[in-house]
Amino acid sequence: MRASQRLRLAAAAAPAEMLREDGRSLYVHLPFCTSKCRYCDFNSYAWSGQSLERHVRAVLAEARARAAGLRPQTVFIGGGTPSFLPAPLLGELLQQLDEVTGFRASASEVTMEANPESFDDARAAAAAAGGVNRVSIGVQSLRAPVLRAYDRVHSAETALAALRRARALFARVNADLIYAFPGQDPQEWQEDLESVLALGVDHVSCYELSFEPGTALTRMRDAGRFRAEEPERGRALFERTRALCARHGFGQYEVSNYARAGAACRHNLAYWRSLDYVGIGAGAASWLDGERRKNLELPEAYEQAVRAGKDPVAEAERTDPATTLFDALMMGLRLPAEGVLLERARRISGLDPAAACGATLDELIGEGLLELTPGPARRLRATDSGLPFLDSILTRLLAVLRP
Ligand code: SF4
Structure with a gap:
């Protein structure tokens, strides 16, 4: 067996025993962000003054209707930007979510996504006190021109400070990164990745820049104002990423995800193993007992449905x-x-x-x-x-x- 294969197996081995095939996971979606990044096709929205309290109340009402007593084996609070919620509201969400689902006693992994500009000491402390034991920070790049091109609202320094803050409070920390910015110097990408690994994260997600339908970046490319990187250069950066992560003891356990032994994201493994999960929140997807469903995407439509006592489902089907x-x-x-x-x-x-x-x-x-x-x-x-x-x-x- 080659060294790279051994690393891959080591990274995957521990969580395999931690996930039950008959267990369920819980995903909670919070759709608001400081601004909308140009490459992003998630169900996320630049916040424009809506009541965050009202939105959280709707999320909790749906949780009471669809996830009472769920006792999930993993939880993922994603978005959007969950760390956009003020610390007291974040604390209240986690507290009530636990009262409804019992996640603190049942889940071996509770991840929260955070962005550098909002992940301050108060939010980090509220997350830790609320039962979060893993944080995923959206770093994306450590280069100012690239962050500007993506319309990210933080600097490289803020991102590194957020990673340090996360490492001080949480044993498990992921950094999300994007490579294959047009003309990216492979050496610079390697240096950036090494800077992040040097901060002691146990997981990195490295995605190739993609042009999804409907994003601002795709419109710019189609209008000739942004070019995509050549596919061969993207592939070369992918190979470089794999090799570098392997050298640092990070096994590639998924196409874009690398982890130290035992640090693979259990929640995402549940998706990739087709285990059951319940998704709560605007646009959240679920896969449960052979049925796929997706919630209404627009936060206002979602809130209205829940407030009216209706199921906020947009589509549901038993798959053939x-x-x-x-x-x-x-x-x-x-x-x-x-x-x-x-x-x-x-x-x-x-x-x-x-x-x-x-x-x-x-x-x-x-x-x-x-x-x-x-x-x-x-x-x-x-x-x-x-x-x-x-x-x-x-x-x-x-x-x-x-x-
Ligand atoms: S912060 Fe994340 S979810 Fe929000 S727009 Fe940017 S990439 Fe999308």
């Missing part, structure tokens, strides 16, 4: 077997070390993955892009050479599962 199987492959193949547990994929979809994917699966294995692990608990996973081409692998699997 082929879609369920494809979703399980799409999520699980993002995990290079553990891949998809075929028996579980069969159990939740009712389809035998090998039979359903037929000759296409054999071809992908024959081409060295996917591999089957030996032994009784067979897993399908992307090889080192297949991982950068996950999108085209999934397109081929989709063509056979949903022709």
Whole structure:
């Protein structure tokens, strides 16, 4: 086994035992941000003076209706910018969420997302006192021109200070970073990543800059005012990231996520393993007992529905077997070390993955892009050479599962 594979397995090993297959996770979405970043396609909104108290009341009302007694095994407070809430309101949200769901006694991991400009001492203390034990800081870049181009509202210094503050209070800290800014110097990217790792974080998420439909950056690119980086340069930065993280003892346990041994994000692992989760808040998605659902996205529409005593659902469907199987492959193949547990994929979809994917699966294995692990608990996973081409692998699997 090569050193890189051993690192990948080490990073994934501990959390695998911490997540129960029959357990449930809880996601709570808070949609407001200081401003809207140009690359962002999340359900997030620049705050324009709406009542944050009223919004939190709606979130808690939905939690009482849909997550009472849930006792989640993991919790993720995301957004948006959860650290945008004033410290007392953040404390109240966590306190009442615990009274409703019992998360403090049941969850082994409680993550909160935070942005550098709002993650001050008071919010950090409120999060820790409220049961948060892992913080994810949106750093994105340590270069002023890049932060400006993204319309981020913080400086590199503020981001590094937020990471130090997080490390002082929380054992587990993630930094979100984006690479492949057009013309990015690979050496500068490496220095930035090293500066972040040197602060003692146990996890980094490194995403390639992407142009999602409807974002300001995509409109700028389409109007010729912003260019995308060449794909080969993006791939080279991806390889550089993998190698650098490996040298620092961070295993790549997901395409864009690297962690020290045992520090993989359990909540996200629950998604990638297709385990059940309940999503609360505007636009939040859920996957529960074979049903996918998504809430109303607009914060005002969401609040109105909850205030009227209605379910704020926008869409809900029981997925058909082929879609369920494809979703399980799409999520699980993002995990290079553990891949998809075929028996579980069969159990939740009712389809035998090998039979359903037929000759296409054999071809992908024959081409060295996917591999089957030996032994009784067979897993399908992307090889080192297949991982950068996950999108085209999934397109081929989709063509056979949903022709
Ligand atoms: S702070 Fe995060 S969620 Fe908010 S707009 Fe920026 S990237 Fe999107």
